[in-house]
Amino acid sequence: VTRHYLGLRNASVLATRDLLLTGRAISDLIKTEAMGAVVGPAGLGKTFAIEHAIERRGEPVISLTFEARPTMRLVADRLLHKLTGAPGGGTRFAMTDQLLNRLSDRRRLIVIGEAQNLNRDCFEYLRHLHDDPSTRFALLFDGGDGCWEVLAREPMLRSRIYRRVAFGRLSDSDVLALLPGYHPIYADVDPELLVLINDKAANGRLRSWAAFTHTASGICRGIGAERIDTTIVRNAISQLGNAR
Amino acid sequence: VSPSVDVIVDRHDDIATVWALRELAAREPGVLAVSMAPRSEAEPAVVWAILRALGKRIEQLDRTKVKVWWMDAERWVVAHRVSEIVVLCAQHLGDRVTEELKEHVCGRLRIALMLVYGGPARTAPPATTTLDGYLAQQHRPPSAHVRCRPWPQVPRSHPLRLRYDCRQQLTPEEFARVERLLVGSLRTMGGRWWPVGYVARPEIRSGLCVVGAAEDPEQAYVRRCAAELALICDQSPIPLVPPLALRPRLLTTEDIDAIRAYVDPAAAGYQLAKRITGLRDGLVALIGGDQITDSAILGCIVPEPVRPILRAVDDRSEPVLQVPDMAAPEPIIDTTPPEEEVAVALGRLLQRRNARIRPRKLPPQLRSRFQALRADGILDRSYGAYRASHIALYSSFMRDEPPTGSL
Numbered sequence: 001v002t003r004h005y006l007g008l009r010n011a012s013v014l015a016t017r018d019l020l021l022t023g024r025a026i027s028d029l030i031k032t033e034a035m036g037a038v039v040g041p042a043g044l045g046k047t048f049a050i051e052h053a054i055e056r057r058g059e060p061v062i063s064l065t066f067e068a069r070p071t072m073r074l075v076a077d078r079l080l081h082k083l084t085g086a087p088g089g090g091t092r093f094a095m096t097d098q099l100l101n102r103l104s105d106r107r108r109l110i111v112i113g114e115a116q117n118l119n120r121d122c123f124e125y126l127r128h129l130h131d132d133p134s135t136r137f138a139l140l141f142d143g144g145d146g147c148w149e150v151l152a153r154e155p156m157l158r159s160r161i162y163r164r165v166a167f168g169r170l171s172d173s174d175v176l177a178l179l180p181g182y183h184p185i186y187a188d189v190d191p192e193l194l195v196l197i198n199d200k201a202a203n204g205r206l207r208s209w210a211a212f213t214h215t216a217s218g219i220c221r222g223i224g225a226e227r228i229d230t231t232i233v234r235n236a237i238s239q240l241g242n243a244r
Numbered sequence: 245v246s247p248s249v250d251v252i253v254d255r256h257d258d259i260a261t262v263w264a265l266r267e268l269a270a271r272e273p274g275v276l277a278v279s280m281a282p283r284s285e286a287e288p289a290v291v292w293a294i295l296r297a298l299g300k301r302i303e304q305l306d307r308t309k310v311k312v313w314w315m316d317a318e319r320w321v322v323a324h325r326v327s328e329i330v331v332l333c334a335q336h337l338g339d340r341v342t343e344e345l346k347e348h349v350c351g352r353l354r355i356a357l358m359l360v361y362g363g364p365a366r367t368a369p370p371a372t373t374t375l376d377g378y379l380a381q382q383h384r385p386p387s388a389h390v391r392c393r394p395w396p397q398v399p400r401s402h403p404l405r406l407r408y409d410c411r412q413q414l415t416p417e418e419f420a421r422v423e424r425l426l427v428g429s430l431r432t433m434g435g436r437w438w439p440v441g442y443v444a445r446p447e448i449r450s451g452l453c454v455v456g457a458a459e460d461p462e463q464a465y466v467r468r469c470a471a472e473l474a475l476i477c478d479q480s481p482i483p484l485v486p487p488l489a490l491r492p493r494l495l496t497t498e499d500i501d502a503i504r505a506y507v508d509p510a511a512a513g514y515q516l517a518k519r520i521t522g523l524r525d526g527l528v529a530l531i532g533g534d535q536i537t538d539s540a541i542l543g544c545i546v547p548e549p550v551r552p553i554l555r556a557v558d559d560r561s562e563p564v565l566q567v568p569d570m571a572a573p574e575p576i577i578d579t580t581p582p583e584e585e586v587a588v589a590l591g592r593l594l595q596r597r598n599a600r601i602r603p604r605k606l607p608p609q610l611r612s613r614f615q616a617l618r619a620d621g622i623l624d625r626s627y628g629a630y631r632a633s634h635i636a637l638y639s640s641f642m643r644d645e646p647p648t649g650s651l
Contacts, residue, residue, distance in 0.1 A: 072282060090302070093292040096281055097302040124282040128333070131262055131279060155363045156257035 002052045005210035010217075013052055014045075014178045014206070018167045022049035023056075025163035029138035030059055030109055035130060035160045037115070037141040039148040040167025043207035046142055049167075050111060060106070065113035072125045075118075079110070096129075103135040115141035116150045123154050130160075169204025183213050185220050185227045193233055201237050215239050247356040249346055251334075252378060253371040257362035261375055265330050265360065268379060274327035274386040285338030290345055291317045298324055298552070299504035314348050316507055323509075323556035325386035326355060334359035335368060356384060389555050391538045395462035398422060403469040403476060404622040404632075407639035408646050422466055425534060428561030429455055429470030430641070432530050434478065435563075447526070448475065449483045454523070454530045457488035457542050463534065473640055479591025481583035490521050492544035500549050509556035510566035513541075516553050517565055520544045525567050533557060533564040586613055593623070593632040594640050600629035 004011045013019070022038055029036045038046045054061050062082045066075065076095045080088035083102045088095040112118070112126070130139050141151060148166065151157050170178070175198045180186050186194065202208040216228050216236040225232060254261045262279075269277035278297045284290055292302075294317040321329070329349055331337070337345065342359070349355045358378060361368035373381075396418040401409040410422050433455045452475070456468035464487075472482050495503075499519055506512035513536070517528050521544050535542055536554050546554060558564040585607055593599045606614060614630055617623045622636045632640075634647035 091288075092281075093288060094302045097292070097296060100296070101301060121282045124333075124336070128279060128281045131259070131332075133266055155255070159256055159258045159260070 002048060002055055005048070005207050006214045008183075008210050008214045008217075011183045011210070011213060012181055014182055016045070016049075016170065016174065016178060016206075018165060019045065019049040019052065021165045022046070023053040025165050026050065026053040026057070026109065026138075026140065028163055029140060030057065030107065032162060033107060033136055033138050034162035035139045035141070035157070036163035036165075037143070037148065037151055037161050038165045038167065039141075039143050039151075041169075041205075042144045043205040044167040044169065045206035046144075046165075046167050047113065048206070049165075050140065050142055054109065054111075057109075060108040061111060062108065063111045063113060066117050066122075068117045069119055070117065070122055072121050075122050075125055099129055100132050100135060103129060103132075103137050105136075107136045107138075109138045109140060111140045111142055113142045114147075115143035116145070116147040118150075120154060123151075123157055127156050127160065170198065170202070170206065170209075171204065172198060175202075175204075179209070182209070183217065185213065185217050185225075187227055189227055189229075193228065193230065197233055197237075201240055212236055212240060247350045247354050249350055249357045249359065250372045250378065251369050252358065252360045252373060252375055253368050254360060254362045254375065255364065261360065261362070262332055264375060264379060265332060268383075269330060272328075272383045274325065274384050275330060276321070276324070276326045276328070277330045277332060279332040280334060280336040282333075282336050284336045285341055287314060287341060287344065288312055290337065290341050294329075295320060295507060299501070300507050301501075301505035312507060314344070318348060318353060319509065319556055320507075320552065321349070321353060321355065322387070322389065323552040325389050325552075325555075327384035327387050328356045328358065330358045330360060332360050333362055335361045335363060339367065355387075389538070391536070391555055391559055392460075392534075395425075395460045395466070396422065398462050398466055400465065401469075402617075402620055402622055403473040403639070404617075404636040405620065405639050406466070406469045406473075407641070408635040411646050425463065425466050425561040426470045426473075427641070428532055428534070429467045430474050432532060432563055433471040433474035445483070448480060449485050450527055451530060452483065453485045453488045454527045454542070455532075456485075458535055459537060459540065459543055467532075467535075476587065476590055477594050477640055479588045481587040488542060490523070490542055490544050492520050492546075493522050495519060495547055495550070500547065503550050503553065506553075508566060509553060509558070510564060512553045513557040514565040514567055516546065516550055517541045520546055528565055529563055529567040531563060531565055532561050533559040534561045536564070586610055589614075590617075593630065594636065594642060597637060597642060598631070600626070600631045602629045606630075 002013065025036050025038070038050060040046055062079065064078055064082065073092055076092065076099060077088040080095055080099055080102070083099070088098065126139060129135055130137065141147065143150070151161065172195050175194050176191050179194050180189070197212060198204060201212045216232055219232050219235055220226065220228065266277050269275045276297055278293050280293055281289065284293060288311070291312045291314060295312060298320050300320070331345070334342070346357060349357050396414055399406070399409040399413055407423065407426055411419050414422060433451060452471050455471040456464060458464035458467055475482050503512055503515045503519070506515060514528060517523070517531055518525070521528070521542055531542065536557055538554060539551060540546055541554070589601055589606065589610060593601060603611060603614070614623060618625060618630070622633055623630050624633045634643065637643040638646045
């Protein structure tokens with residue numbers, strides 16, 4: 001089961017448009033063994049949506065996240081480690097050869113987190129692995145701010161991105177339609193209150209909604225309330241530092 | 245005229261370009277598509293890219309640190325009868341290695357080269373053609389490669405005068421070829437004794453069977469004579485053996501992939517020969533390069549996907565396969581007395597130029613055999629003793645020059 005931010009309990013998965021599109025995109029990418037990208041600012045639920053889509057599928061998935069400016073060798077080494085359980089050895093050619101062989105045995109999905117950290121050589125290297133006619137894997141770039149700009153700057157990637165999901169913030173209408181079903185503390189609450197939370201604490205970001213819900217549900221538990229009211233909301237916003 | 249070096253520049257580095265060229269390579273048997281990894285600026289990177297495109301896999305080899313050179317790429321490209329090489333992502337090649345690639349592929353192998361530059365490559369030269377233009381043009385068929393030429397007709401002489409008779413009857417070029425085969429087969433059969441000094445009778449029979457096998461009857465006769473000559477020189481009786489009849493084994497796709505993975509043709513050839521013929525290592529070790537044809541090993545037909553290995557293996561008339569270390573053969577268990585005595589007596593005459601045997605010292609049952617050999621010009625009678633004739637000494641490589649005058 002996909003873990004909510006901060007381990008929030010009793011929360012449902014919000015069937016946002018972007019979450020549904022991500023599920024569909026991943027399904028298509030795996031089917032066609034193509035490249036795709038899930039991009040958008042931090043905190044909008046990209047990684048959650050990817051994990052949620054992946055857990056319902058049977059194909060093996062490799063998730064990798066790299067620090068800023070990794071080398072090709074590091075990419076090869078990490079990927080080989082994930083595939084074989086042992087660190088890569090030998091020359092870069094030997095590692096590439098092993099990777100090409102391992103990535104040929106069955107269909108799988110490789111998710112590269114924080115893809116904006118990769119440089120051109122790394123993109124080229126992943127492209128080299130993906131373009132090989134023997135390999136069978138879908139490649140999904142998951143990136144935050146600036147990711148799409150980085151991907152779009154590389155012409156060899158632009159023509160290869162088969163599915164792209166650009167995550168956006170939740171609008172007030174999204175909040176009113178979806179949030180009452182997110183957690184029991186929002187059931188039957190005043191819509192104005194939800195809009196207020198979105199405006200003052202969440203700003204359309206699902207990660208902020210999860211943080212608020214985690215705080216507010218704690219307050220509710222403390223005072224024995226079943227759902228939020230204006231006082232609890234203000235209290236929670238104060239605890240969160242009125243973050244926007 | 246050197247084959248052409250063409251350039252396609254794909255500014256958008258479109259996946260459709262890669263697909264189209266890979267489809268072309270899959271469709272045209274003479275076209276090989278090679279994809280370059282980023283920073284392929286040194287010889288090993290390019291050589292490995294070519295070898296990988298031809299089915300070589302480092303991972304399936306025993307060790308990962310395998311050094312490769314241009315000659316490896318050249319040997320396999322020729323063996324696969326490649327006539328055009330398409331280099332995808334040529335922008336990853338350095339200037340120096342690009343020049344080396346042109347020199348080896350176009351200059352030495354006379355193979356056309358298509359360099360495909362993708363993206364905003366800083367070093368891309370001007371395009372000489374377009375993708376559509378290249379796809380539409382007529383592509384060169386696989387280059388011709390004939391491993392085996394027919395063997396000249398050789399006289400059906402005794403092993404102890406075959407070399408001499410061949411020298412008398414064949415042209416110098418034909419004789420040189422037959423002599424190489426004689427020497428190679430002689431060394432192959434005789435070489436089995438060198439490490440241990442003895443070999444078991446069943447080993448002799450199976451060895452003779454393998455060394456004497458060939459698809460061409462002339463070649464088979466020369467090989468058989470050379471193997472018998474080795475036995476004669478070693479004072480071993482010559483057993484009667486039927487011609488080698490092997491039933492080729494079927495290869496699975498996994499077998500084929502595993503065999504194709506080897507970079508060293510001798511190692512790949514051993515794996516292939518072992519699996520297709522079913523022979524044990526001791527006999528695979530006897531297979532000479534001339535016993536491997538364009539399509540078969542010892543008459544066992546090889547599937548098309550692994551035939552390039554046959555073309556890559558040396559064609560010398562000596563063992564060419566890299567066989568793992570083997571256990572020493574068992575000693576001789578028994579021999580047939582009369583044949584043993586003939587073998588010992590004849591072998592003794594061939595050990596030194598002036599070796600002699602007095603007829604009265606020969607057992608009665610051998611005298612008629614020696615008289616027949618004398619009538620054949622293989623033995624001389626001198627001062628009442630038998631000795632090996634000049635023909636026999638020349639034919640068993642004890643003398644360099646043949647006797648003058650015909651016999």
